[in-house]
Amino acid sequence: MRARQRGAMRSVFWLLGLAALAVALALLVGNNRSTVTLFWPPWRFDVSFNFFVFALIAGFVLVYAALRALAVVRELPAQARRWRSQQLERAVVGWVLDALANQLAGRFVRAQGAAQNALDHLSGGNSRDWPRRAQLEALAHLLVAESAHALQNRAKRDEHLQSALAPAVAKGSPEVVEGALLRAVRWAVEDRDPAAARSRLAELPQGAARRIQALRLKLRVARLGDATGEALETARLLAKHRAFSPEAARSIVRGLALDALRGAHDLTQLQRVWDGLDESERRAPAVALAAADRAHALVDTEAGDDESLREATALRVRGWLDPLWVDFGALEDAQQAQLARVFEPDLAHLDAAGLARLEQLQRQWPQNAHLQYLAGQACLHRQLWGKAAQLLGQARHGLTDVTLQRRTWRSLARLAEERGDAEAAQAAWRQAALLD
Secondary structure (H helix, E strand, O other): OHHHHHHHHHHHHHHHHHHHHHHHHHHHHOOOOOEEEEEEOOEEEEEEHHHHHHHHHHHHHHHHHHHHHHHHHHHHHHHHHHHHHHHHHHHHHHHHHHHHHHHHOOOHHHHHHHHHHHHHHHOOHHHOOOOOHHHHHHHHHHHHHHHHHHOOOHHHHHHHHHHHOOHHHHHHOHHHHHHHHHHHHHHHHHOOOHHHHHHHHHHOOHHHHOOHHHHHHHHHHHHHOOOHHHHHHHHHHHHHOOOOOHHHHHHHHHHHHHHHHHOOOOHHHHHHHHHHOOHHHHOOHHHHHHHHHHHHHHHHHHOOOOHHHHHHHHHHHHHHHHHHHHOHHHOOHHHHHHHHHHHHHHHHHOOHHHHHHHHHHHHHOOOOHHHHHHHHHHHHHOOOHHHHHHHHHHHHHHOOOHHHHHHHHHHHHHHHHHOOOHHHHHHHHHHHHHOO
16 A cells, blocks of 8 residues: 555656646747858858757757667677577576475486586586576585485595585685585585594584584484594583473483493593483483492402492492482382492492381381391391391292392292291292292
């Protein structure tokens, strides 16, 4: 509506201007009796002033029209060359689009052919003055490389990739170069070549290396190269940028933390990995249990007869497992069973405070078979035979974990031997054997 009103106002002003011009011309020539005399010896010409003005204006118009017509005629060859260049440019853009469409459709041979047609025409001299020629050429090279990768032609892929990464392209279209580097990283990951992938990641500019797509590829490269620490840091950064859903982020970070703990080669490295975890990651039951389990496996290898190292490791493991005792009721049955398995080796080094807390928990959940088992084993270590037999006898009915059941029957067998009941000991050893 406003545009229509503006157009109407413009028309009114034009009419007023034409009316004013008509009035001015009428006042100038309406009663003008002046004459103009032209001398061309031996002739003399007398014409009215009005005729002279109109003839002068008409002559100017004719000369201007003739000059414009001459300019148009002289520009015809340039216009023809420009028209041919535009048609060729449109054809090249069409081939690039065809290559992209066929690439997305999985028709890699057709995509490669269309992109190669675009490159063949781009190599001509008529395309030198195109405004986005470098970008079109780089995209065509990249499409050929992508199709060659899908067709397992690595030599051709690398050749066109290097063409897409040419310095002229980097200067005129850095975004295409960044995209080509990211594609090269993905190809290296698919080829399971972490060294090549890291090399391409190092070529990315600093800003591009912080993008989510680059971080995703960096995570894949780190996991491919078994760089668990780097993968864990990258996963945390991706979770911070909300690249995953909260549940997926927790699952990925927890899985990497478990891999880092299980991959520790000695107690020092295990402690270093544990110190590198966030507080929320340490409080995860699966992480704390995996750390304790790995510590027991390593101390059996390193300690030998060094009881001081075993005691220090037991104290460290109890500190790792402390948050789990606070939230013991929230643990799943499988996690409670695993907690009982990894905590049992530390019962021999359990101090009075730890034993009191274990007894308090057992009184708080008197029917919990895992707490009955731990309390019974603690009593067994302190040679409290009667109480140990009572607690282990209760635990054997509620335990579902095969390992804990086997250990329970073995402990009951030793208790029966301790009190001289050979028949009960033999029956307990038989039950333990049946679980092997």
